[in-house]
Amino acid sequence: xxxAPSDRQRPLSPNIQIYRPQLTSVLSIxxxxxxxxxxxxxxxxxxxxxxxxxxxxxxxxxxxxxxSWVGRIVLFGGTFCLFFHFCGGxxxxxxxxxxxxxxxxxxxxxxxxxxxxxxxxxxxYVVGAILAGYGP
Amino acid sequence: MSNARMRSPLGRALGLGSAKDGVExxxxxxxxxxxxxxxxxxxxxxxxxxxxxxxxxxVAWLKMPVTTTLMxxxxxxxxxxxxxxxxxxxxxxxxxxxxIPVLVGMRLGCLALGVAGLVAILKIALGA
Numbered sequence: 169x170x171x172a173p174s175d176r177q178r179p180l181s182p183n184i185q186i187y188r189p190q191l192t193s194v195l196s197i198x199x200x201x202x203x204x205x206x207x208x209x210x211x212x213x214x215x216x217x218x219x220x221x222x223x224x225x226x227x228x229x230x231x232x233x234x235x236s237w238v239g240r241i242v243l244f245g246g247t248f249c250l251f252f253h254f255c256g257g258x259x260x261x262x263x264x265x266x267x268x269x270x271x272x273x274x275x276x277x278x279x280x281x282x283x284x285x286x287x288x289x290x291x292x293y294v295v296g297a298i299l300a301g302y303g304p
Numbered sequence: 305m306s307n308a309r310m311r312s313p314l315g316r317a318l319g320l321g322s323a324k325d326g327v328e329x330x331x332x333x334x335x336x337x338x339x340x341x342x343x344x345x346x347x348x349x350x351x352x353x354x355x356x357x358x359x360x361x362x363v364a365w366l367k368m369p370v371t372t373t374l375m376x377x378x379x380x381x382x383x384x385x386x387x388x389x390x391x392x393x394x395x396x397x398x399x400x401x402x403x404i405p406v407l408v409g410m411r412l413g414c415l416a417l418g419v420a421g422l423v424a425i426l427k428i429a430l431g432a
Contacts (some may be wrong), residue, residue, distance in 0.1 A: 200393065217421050217425060218421070254341065
């Protein structure tokens with residue numbers, strides 16, 4: 169006996185699992201994921217400020233974590249997330265202003281976000297290394 | 305910016321868009337995002353210039369009135385932006401009965417964290 173059509177479990181639109189990932193969709197979910205991740209970094213910023221207000225000992229504990237290998241990796245990830253979300257956010261603001269909706273412009277701005285977030289992350293670490301005395 | 309200015313006359317006449325305060329909410333999200341952008345650049349450059357400088361240097365920097373002002377503005381803009389962003393995420397993915405408690409908890413969490421950050425900044429600025 170066949171069930172009524174309405175009883176069947178039909179796949180729901182938009183069927184994300186059968187789509188080949190595209191630049192547009194990856195950047196879209198990427199902006200959301202980095203935004204959620206950056207919320208955790210905002211908590212870290214508050215912890216850092218509270219530690220600085222609490223005194224040298226509390227600050228030293230937080231500083232020790234930031235200086236550890238885990239802390240450095242977390243900070244590197246946060247730097248990339250920040251620039252990615254920043255560039256993606258500016259792309260969204262340009263769209264909100266009514267510009268850049270042609271397919272060509274959307275792909276150009278998309279690759280610009282990818283390139284800029286990688287370049288800005290690299291620039292930050294190069295400048296950081298030079299300021300720390302590792303550079304020329 | 306009022307609802308009236310952001311909506312086109314035709315859109316209003318046809319009853320397009322949100323029936324309630326959608327335009328207002330959309331506009332608020334953009335204003336806080338625009339405010340946050342330059343403040344983020346300032347914080348990133350400032351932290352980069354003071355990495356590995358130690359407690360005394362960081363506190364001396366945080367005590368400067370310019371820093372206190374900009375950090376206050378940054379925390380206010382940042383936690384508004386986070387609250388708006390996480391609200392959209394929660395509304396998209398949480399469909400059960402816990403949606404409203406999760407939304408309220410997230411909002412209160414943003415408020416608490418923002419206030420904690422502000423108190424820390426003021427404590428440093430006022431030299432306690």
